[in-house]
Amino acid sequence: MEIILCVTGSIAAIESIKLARALKRVGINVKCFMSDEACKIIHPNAMEFATGSDVVLDLTGKIEHVKYAQADLILVAPATANTISKFTYKIADNSISSLLITAQGHDTPILFVPSMHDSMYSAISENIDKTKQENNVYFVDPKMSEGKAKFPDINDIVLESIRIANIHNDQADFLGKNVLITLGGTFEAIDPIRGINNRSSGKMGLELAKESYCRGANLKLIVGTVSVDIPSQIAKTNVLSSKQMNDVTKDIVNDYDIFIATAAVSDFEPISKIESKISSSLDLSLDFKPTEKIIRTIKDINPNIFLVGFKAEYNISEKEIIDEGIKQIESAGTDLVIANDVGIDGCEFGSDNNEIILIDKENTEKISIRSKKEISKIVFDRLRDKT
Structure with a gap:
């Protein structure tokens, strides 16, 4: 160029x-x-x-x-x-x-x-x-x-x-495709100033977003807690909690051809939020309940969407990671799962590199450690061939 x-x-x-x-x-x-x-x-x-x-x-x-x-x-x-x-x-x-x-x-x-x-x-x-x-x-x-x-x-x-x-130059192979991506973590409030979250930086989601945008897609982001800057020209909606992310996703996902769920959505939230600041002198015990698994509802809302799920695990075997990806395909109807182990040195939350396994109904493909930018190109090459 x-x-x-x-x-x-x-x-x-x-x-x-x-x-x-x-x-x-x-x-x-x-x-x-x-x-x-x-x-x-x-x-x-x-x-x-x-x-x-x-x-x-x-x-x-x-x-x-x-x-x-x-x-x-x-x-x-x-x-x-x-x-x-x-x-x-x-x-x-x-x-x-x-x-x-x-x-x-x-x-x-x-x-x-x-x-x-x-x-x-x-x-x-x-x-x-x-x-x-x-x-x-x-x-x-x-x-x-x-x-x-x-x-x-x-x-x-x-x-x-x-x-x-x-x-x-007719190299925008996603021109006319509507792509929705969630990225970052979520924050579940305990009291007005405290909460639980995770260490997701949003870097992988951002690289996928940039790759999508460069290839001509009509792109929309749903952004949780991130440590990255979102390009000003990319349309986005900011959310905080898992419920907010799920609600926004449900409202708009029917308008999209591809949904990539990179966000690390909290699996649990407090059963009840305390309305005033908890005293630091208290011994505290909290009860939690599971959050809604939004990825399991996507195909019910939009049966024709190409659904890409992420599955982050920690210090488990490659076979176990693949098994978890297959479980997601079976439970959510995911068309492609991108699985990774955040316990690998250099591939932790917030790192610039990753090692992934691409899993679909036909086969699996391991992508060795490389930059998240390179991985985003591999993922979109796969999506180009599948959509």
């Missing part, structure tokens, strides 16, 4: 070095165009280092605006009011504006990342709205704070860039 990164004269240009490196880390070939104003903020040598390629500053006899106009994506980050407005009215007076107009003539997707004072952002809102109506033109909304339309999270920009490029 090749992305042309256009850097214009916002102070947020200092973030473009990090953005270029982030794109390179996920295997994207990056070529940079810089405006004269951008060169007053960061030196072209910095972008050359970040991209590993010469930076285009002016148009020459090599007709750079034509040569690079058919890349997988033109990414303007940061995009100033000046650059956006020129594009709105098709003014080509420098290398970047010429590239953008030429790219649009080739139906190359263009992604703008506005960054400026909020007064300027407001002043060009009509231009932005007009530009958004054009084919193959997209925006990542800025973060609004301190009177500025600030550069958004770099990971959000990378995610959006990959999704758009995949869609336009």
Whole structure:
């Protein structure tokens, strides 16, 4: 995949070095165009280092605006009011504006990342709205704070860039699929300030969500207690308790083609919640009751959904893990179970790696320890073949 990164004269240009490196880390070939104003903020040598390629500053006899106009994506980050407005009215007076107009003539997707004072952002809102109506033109909304339309999270920009490029290159194999994912843990209140939860970080669910999004899916997350940041462009509903997660899931699961239940939902909750803070001087005994197993109700609500369940165990044999996965298939009608042992070194809750066993009605497949990002790709390759 090749992305042309256009850097214009916002102070947020200092973030473009990090953005270029982030794109390179996920295997994207990056070529940079810089405006004269951008060169007053960061030196072209910095972008050359970040991209590993010469930076285009002016148009020459090599007709750079034509040569690079058919890349997988033109990414303007940061995009100033000046650059956006020129594009709105098709003014080509420098290398970047010429590239953008030429790219649009080739139906190359263009992604703008506005960054400026909020007064300027407001002043060009009509231009932005007009530009958004054009084919193959997209925006990542800025973060609004301190009177500025600030550069958004770099990971959000990378995610959006990959999704758009995949869609336009017919590599979005889940385009049109509605995918629902639960992730994180749940918190069961004991009194107004205390409760029980688990150590689920939400990392595996997030990697599956990002993979789904990059492959073009219409994605929705139901998010419990997590230690990860959810990309701003992904639709989500935040919940706290197992009951809240179950209620939201039941309400919307009928609208989805695939449901991936990665959340570590509590198996127990207090029989009764104490309404005032429990004194720390008391000897306390609590009674618990089982929570509802939401995964067992999904097929009753939506018989046609492809149901993916997770089964986390601790320090048991591989055969026992497989047996537990088969039990879930039999009790819940799960189409695919992703089973793992969180007692394995390096695969604990909160780690970046995992070792899993994929279990369905036909066979099992063990996936040795690797990153959760790699595992998410394997899982969605399996889902592509099954759905």
